[in-house]
Amino acid sequence: MGKNATNSTPHATRPTGGANQAGSSFIPMKSPLSLRDQLSLMKGRGLLVEDEASALSHLAESNYYRLRGYWLTLESDGAFIPGTTFDDIWEIYLLDAELRDWVWRALAPIEVKARTSFAYHMSMALGPLAHEDSNNFLSSKSHARSMGNFKRERDRALDDGVPCVVHNMGKYGDLPIWAAVEVMSMGTVSQLYGNLADSAAYPNGTSVRAAVARDFGAKPFILRSWLRHLTYVRNICAHHSRLFNRVMTTRPTMISPDSAYKGDKQFPTLLVIRRIFESSWPQRWDDLGTELSAIVGRHPGVSLAPMGFPIDWKRPLRIR
Incomplete structure (x- = not known):
């Protein structure tokens, strides 16, 4: 999963460099992240994770990018609102x-x-x-x-x-x-x-x-x-x-x-x-x-x- 996902819906990236197969300009595609790296990314933005095994299981069955849409109301300026837990997101889901x-x-x-x-x-x-x-x-x-x-x-x-x-x-x-x-x-x-x-x-x-x-x-x-x-x-x-x-x-x-x-x-x-x-x-x-x-x-x-x-x-x- 790509880093720094900020929206629950995919959007085309503005052409700022590089080229795709048809010759149009795009930035390079982001590298995928393992489930643990996905969770680490969330924790790095302030998310509290009480049960990592459970959180990893949920990520494996629901897709980080899909789950992303459920925490939009729990973040501000790219970070989670202090005190937000993974369980809070899962309850919304x-x-x-x-x-x-x-x-x-x-x-x-x-x-x-x-x-x-x-x-x-x-x-x-x-x-x-x-x-x-x-x-x-x-x-x-x-x-x-x-x-x-x-x-x-x-x-x-x-x-x-x-x-x-x-x-x-x-x-x-x-x-x-x-x-x-x-x-x-x-x-x-x-x-x-x-x-x-x-x-x-x-x-x-x-x-x-x-x-x-x-x-x-x-x-x-x-x-x-x-x-x-x-x-x-x-x-x-x-x-x-x-x-x-x-x-x-x-x-x-x-x-x-x-x-x-x-x-x-x-x-x-x-x-x-x-x-x-x-x-x-x-x-x-x-x-x-x-x-x-x-x-x-x-x-x-x-x-x-x-x-x-x-x-x-x-x-x-x-x-x-």
Whole structure:
């Protein structure tokens, strides 16, 4: 691992000398450090290590550069805040892992419902191949990109022998929307929904956008934002990336009662999840809230402020 890592996200180095294979100028790559040298580097910056064997084991299983993102709140001017221990960093890491698992499980039924509602209303209003008709969408260019993604997803599923894909492709040469959503990524579903035109509607004039949004107890522009944001969060969780203290580059639009908590941290995500559960599965939110409270309770020394949690965070989430 390179010396003097100062950020949890890799960044290109400014060209100041040397040359790479293509002739561009870069500084020489840093040499790797052994696990013991990594720990020595941390200690040299003021970190207290009470159990070196345990710390080395954690470094071996979590990667120094990955772990680096978890101590950003525990350092100042390139050194650890006096009194900071390796265990302090590891507690943040464990909290983040548990929170990420909680979010992943909470997102699963939301994703399935989004696929189901989108397929149902598209097919009932516009027919089994409505997703392929660019006239149902605002931007034909965006629709073409979505269809390109879908066809790659469909072809992979066909190669993998997914039964519903093999059956429909063999019988019809195409996938009806109710089968198509089973192989679409959440990103593709979100993009298609966000690109729907108001003219994509039932005979009575109700747009598919509005019908799907009604299933989630939201307005179309709100649901569009939520699905886009939750797709972003889902991908973070799927790649086991850090949530703690992360700047969320895709922010959700908050409804008026939650507007005081808007921002680019993690608390708005939890509020969006809560709103969807209270609309779709209200009886399940109490259990999820209890789990979330227990996760936080297992790591009492970790500050929630870097994730945008207010002091009274349980109240807006309606957690007992």
